[in-house]
Amino acid sequence: MPAGEPVLSVRGLSACFRTDLGVVTAVDDVSFDLSAGETLAIVGESGCGKTVTSKSIMRLLPERNSFLSDQSRIIYHNRPRRRAAAKDRLPPGEIELAHADAPTMHHVRGARIAMIFQEPMTSLNPVFTIGWQLDEALKYHTDLSRRGRRRRAVEMLRLVEIANPEQRIHEYPHQLSGGMRQRVMIALALCCEPDVLIADEPTTALDVTIQAQILDLMAGLKARLGTAIMFITHNLGVVAQFADRVLVMYAGRVIESGPVRDIFHRPQHPYTRALLDSIPRAGNRHRGRPLATIEGIVPSLLNLPGGCKFADRCPRRRENCVEREPALEPGPDGRPVRCYYPHHEPRVAEPGGRT
């Protein structure tokens, strides 16, 4: 698939939960495109709706107490592409997922859009060998023979740089370390050659050296397989190094988006800027001074303020900010931003990162 064409277009996605205190909108009118081979990072404070966004796309939200609004559109662009013996049961063209039926989702999940989770310790079923679990996914989504599936499972484990894949295939999850389990999870997610990989904080539960290894692995795989990655993280250092584009979320809304360099060099939204200033960095700029933090807390979804959701914490707030919520519109440098008084000047600091 040519790079640059969107594989996934999300339009006006709103996800709501029915709670005892009323309906809360955890994700409100989120739109973005994900192109083939691109890495999109979604950043934002805890509770801002990153996980809900990714689970909405996979349609993994609990059906009992949640729903997507009628206007929500999640369009998967199914373009013909050569896959290793995939059972192609989806019609070519645009497939709408937000209100798709269960069979469509069974064919999309895992085969076209795959997901890896935060907690590698509990993401694999403890009673089956990893070979069994890989085989199960391949059996479901591909026409490969028994032998072919086995070869592919070994190949996938080798791809995620697990030593001795022929032996490891017979091992149970508890025999593997956390880092290895996350590698297996990646192998499991990629074994059916999906177009999109959603990674929800895939390295948060791992220690720093393993994190770096897993990230390098994912970057390498992305380059090799051309999978679009939707990457959810708290770690802006990782974003700077790994992502192509960034989506900044606050209180369930997209507040700014753009290429990674622009976000780091010329953040327009006060929240993005505050977020970047709160990254600890090597070097002497911060020596002797406390790290910048964002005062205040995220507003509760149950009683969101009427105007700008960031108003309580914003240093640039003016009178009219609290009256009406700003729309997501092109800002000073042309990128969309949800703010009445966005920053014009570039940020002085270098992009943060693991240095």
Add this chain to the structure above:
Amino acid sequence: MLTGLKRAWESRAARKFRRNRMAVAALAVIALYLAVGLWVLSVDGLKALGDSTGWWNVRSAPLVDALSTEQAGAVVGPLEEPGFGIKPRPEERLTAVKARLDDLGKAFRLRARGGEDREARIRAALAEINYGAVRVADRPVEELRAQWEAVKRQYDTIAESPNLDRDPAALPALRDLEAATAALFTEPGGVRGFLQDFRLSLGTDRQGRSIMVKAVYSIKVAIQIGLVVAIVATLLGALLGAAGAFFGGWVDYFVVWLYSTLSSLPDLVLLGVLVFMFTGSVFDDVNRPYLSLVPLYVAMCLTFWIGPCRIIRGEVLKIKELEYVQAATAIGFSRLYVLIRHALPNTLHLMFINFSLLFIAAIKNEVVLSFLGLGVKSGTSWGLMIQESTQQVINGFYWQIGAATAFMFVLVLAFNILSDALQDAFDPKHVG
């Protein structure tokens, strides 16, 4: 498959289990019981097949035939004889002699009615006297009769003696009498003799049936009921509980409502009512003994699924929040598949433990129901044996109730030890 077994054998839980000596002994006992149960079952099967096809006759192989439904109902000796060959009180020894002499007397009395073939009729009656393998000695009728009369006179003189206990001459005389009585019969030798000793080893019941054979035969009944009920009830409970927990909503409401309602009734009442519903149906037909256990199965399965259901429901509620269940859904599998293939296997240890608990519960409840007259209707069982022995206990005859209780006790104890050990072995919180 083989590597899987090897892995299981080398797993931490298995190693821990093997280190527990009591548990291994309990497992051996259970294996023995299972083997006996299977043996009885297959002998019955072989016999039925042999009878209908004529390919073989199991009865001609006494060792094979020793334990079967037929043997459990066969008369093997005088009524209510104590076991271990013990005849503790002289009165009882005298009673035993009298029982044998009376049996012979009944046959000889046929002669008084006269007729052409009286000789033959007496012969037939004598041949029918059958204490297991012990038969009336094969001698001419007249000779036997004379001998019998002599022994009877000998008996009468001793029976007249007012106090057998204190008379020093009485005991040797009694021994002589017993020897003389034995001479009227032919004791079998070899395998048949050994089997006869085995049959009399725990005495006989009120109809002269072997208590030993009955108790051993009842193992089959107990294991049949235990296995069927434990397997069906555990699976039923697990499926309902898991489905309720996994799908939630009205499925869960229904499951919880069902087990709350059922468990508000006392188990025994529910069992009694359910069994009672079958009275008079095909399952209550003496001509279809193979159906007679069905009411017990149904009643117990409908009652016992509640325990496993509760436990498995709780566990699945926990498991379904774990990420591997979400991950499996993210691979694309349907919810039903994820439930059966991913959630349920993770409750297997709980199913094992519930299985062993239900196995015991089923055996114990069979006894209670049989005692109340609602249980096993054909053949015998520990419950029926205990029920029969109520009158015997009043007379001071404890062999039947003792045997039934001991056999049941060993099995129940072994299963309790086993399920304790299994719980320990599988519990990840117990280190070691």
